Amino acid sequence: MVLSLRKWLSRILFVVIFTLLLLIVTGSYRFLIDAIAPVHPYRTPKGDALKVFQSDPAAVEKGSLADRLRWFYWYGE
Numbered sequence: 001m002v003l004s005l006r007k008w009l010s011r012i013l014f015v016v017i018f019t020l021l022l023l024i025v026t027g028s029y030r031f032l033i034d035a036i037a038p039v040h041p042y043r044t045p046k047g048d049a050l051k052v053f054q055s056d057p058a059a060v061e062k063g064s065l066a067d068r069l070r071w072f073y074w075y076g077e
Contacts, residue, residue, distance in 0.1 A: 063071075
């Protein structure tokens with residue numbers, strides 16, 4: 001069995017170049033996603049802004065029939 005050093009070096013070089021290009025492409029993809037992505041909607045508001053939400057969705061089920069129907073049409077539940 002003959003092992004060709006030139007063939008093994010070319011294979012190793014291919015793997016190294018492929019890995020480097022893969023890292024460059026994935027890094028640039030992550031950078032592009034961070035640049036294009038919208039602002040995180042659940043972050044803490046800044047300044048005088050207040051984030052208002054209903055923390056207990058089960059409380060809606062205790063409401064009147066009209067409230068439950070409105071909830072159904074609004075959220076589809």
